[in-house]
């Protein structure tokens with residue numbers, strides 16, 4: 001039996017979000033760096049034969065040379081495990097790359113040469129093929145060029161690239177299902193599942209490219225959400241980033257543990273079966289929550305509502321983005337930055353996102369007999385909204401509705417209170 005740990009996208013050295021204060025940012029940066037320690041611990045515990053790192057191990061632009069020394073020492077602490085690394089778009093094997101700056105321990109192979117490298121481990125019955133990036137972008141469908149030359153061994157292709165599966169992935173999943181396969185474990189808002197793209201500057205990969213490789217296992221990196229599926233005879237895995245790096249990285253984050261039965265492919269060419277298990281290792285989670293503050297009358301009540309989110313341990317440990325929704329008393333003036341400051345000791349990190357509206361009584365202003373400036377303004381904008389709705393212009397309708405509240409704020413308070421996030 002063969003055991004493989006597959007990781008990718010550690011992004012060691014990546015600066016933390018500017019939203020974090022200096023202390024938290026340095027804690028978080030170190031936690032991202034030490035995800036490699038956790039991975040090495042897992043390799044030891046499982047006595048894994050192979051560790052695969054599918055690119056973006058570190059940040060070419062930010063990483064300290066001392067971290068790479070630390071990484072080399074960690075790899076040296078697992079001398080019986082063969083380590084393979086294919087550089088990605090954040091750690092390309094440029095001439096001044098840290099990959100080229102030190103002597104790696106003997107058990108480590110970094111695919112730094114252009115084209116596909118090969119390492120045959122006859123004793124394990126394994127062949128590893130790796131492709132390392134040598135620049136910051138790659139528009140070619142590189143995987144299409146690869147055909148596995150060894151069908152008698154358990155074959156692995158290690159590469160960092162962008163799966164453009166589009167709608168095909170569902171077909172792929174069906175295929176997987178019919179063969180007792182695996183499907184997609186977790187999606188992401190910008191994953192190819194929901195947002196099919198035609199091209200990419202990050203080494204585009206199509207499902208058909210994967211199918212034609214004829215390898216047993218494609219170890220990918222680049223997409224930060226974990227994914228495990230089957231294309232033809234080939235198992236394809238994205239482990240995702242071991243620590244969440246931004247608020248898009250919701251849910252579990254970790255690495256994959258692959259177990260391969262048997263010692264070599266059967267004489268009849270039947271592939272060895274592999275089992276893939278997702279192992280969560282992230283120290284913290286990104287949490288996105290909504291709180292409806294409709295009907296709350298005081299600042300203290302709003303504060304209490306936010307502080308009731310999650311368990312105490314989850315607040316203290318995790319990073320939270322909390323959207324305040326609903327309709328509030330127009331007289332309740334919430335100072336969100338003060339509120340954020342007051343509640344932040346309860347959370348590792350928290351940001352409040354305003355998405356509520358003042359509960360103005362629009363009915364009274366709709367009366368055509370009411371000739372006040374406010375009433376005429378509201379009726380005019382309600383007409384604009386109705387027109388937009390008739391024209392199927394959803395965005396226009398939304399803008400007209402928000403304009404009603406901004407306008408009423410301006411007329412009543414003499415200022416527009418920004419209640420929505422700028423990104424909206």
Ligand SMILES: [Mn+2]
Nearest residue numbers: 009056090222
């Ligand atoms: Mn990455």
